[in-house]
Amino acid sequence: MVKRNAIYEVDNTDKLTDLINYAGGLSDTANKGLMRVERFGKQEKKAFTIKAEEAKSFALKKEIR
Known part of the structure; x- marks a missing residue:
């Protein structure tokens, strides 16, 4: 959980x-x-479950090609 839960x-x-x-x-x-x-x-x-070590490389927005 983050401190300011929002979209x-x-x-x-x-x-x-x-x-x-x-x-x-x-x-x-x-x-x-x-x-x-x-x-x-x-x-x-x-929904995605991400391991802490993957957080730096996980792309939040899907690339549009």
Whole structure:
């Protein structure tokens, strides 16, 4: 859990560590080993469970090609 739980708009350069900083950091009771991220699309929602060591490289927004 982060300190300021909300829906955040991110761009293609943002990583999970950036989002955690936007949200005020992790709470004292957060599970720091695993994190859950929900990505909202126009019609769908996808959920991901991310290991802490993957946070720096996890792309928050899907690249559009």
